[in-house]
Amino acid sequence: MPAAGASVLLLRACLALLASPIYLLSFLGMWEPFCRKIFFPFILDKLSVIHDKKSKKHKQELFRNLPDFRGPSGALRLLEIGTGSGANFQFYPPGCRVTCTDINPGFQEGLARNMKKNEHLQFERFVVAAGEDLGQVPSGSVDVVVATLVLCSVSSVGSTLREVLRVLRPGGAFYFLEHVAAEHSSWRYFWQQVCYPTWKLVFAGCCLTRELWKDLEEAKFSELKIQHISVAMPWMPIKPHIVGYGVK
Structure with a gap:
C-alpha cells in the first residue's frame, strides 16, 4: 500500500480539521507554551500509567542486570534522559545515584512525588536539558544512561546518542525502550503515517515513524542488544517497540 498515497493525505486532512483549534493555537504561537507547561505533563502522566502496566514485565527484564554496571567505587551512577515524572525509578536498584x-x-x-515514593534511591540533581545537549554532565561521569520513550521526540537521534556515549564511562551502558515505526507493509504503519503530523503537534514533537534500531546500530557501541516487542496501547499507533541496551 502506498505510504503517502491520496488516502493518507485525505485522512491527514480530516484529522487536521478535527484538531483545527490546536493548529490555530500553534499558528498564533500559543500552543507550544501551553503544551509543554500544562497539557503534555498532564496527559503524559495519565498515559504513563497505562504504558507502565503494559510494559512492566519488559522493564523488569531490561533493568535486571543494572547492578552489573556499577563503577569501580561500587556505586551505580545513573543518568536518565527525559525523566518525565520518574516512572522508571521503581526499577532501579537500592543505592543507585x-x-x-x-x-x-x-x-x-x-x-518530586515519585522521588518521595522511591527512597531506596539517592537523587543527585535535576538538569533542564535536551538529550542532544548534556553539556552540564561531565564526560565519562556516569555508569548507565537510561532513555524510555524519549528518542521519538529528540530533534536529532544521532546527536543524542553521541552525547550518551560521551557521558558514559568506558564499559558503561545505555538502556532504552522506545516505540518505533511499524512494518511498512502493515495497516499500522498506514495509520502511523496518517496520524503523524497531528500526533507530532499534540504530543510535543513525538515522531511515530522513526526506525530507531537503525540509529542505534549506526552508533559506536561495542556491544548492542536489541529486541523488537509489542506493547499494546488501546487506540494508539505506538504498539511496535524496541528494548535493549548498548555497551560503550
Missing part, C-alpha cells in the same frame, strides 16, 4: 534530566521543567511536580 540518579541524575534526572528533561527538556521540560513542567514535570518537576510529578517527579
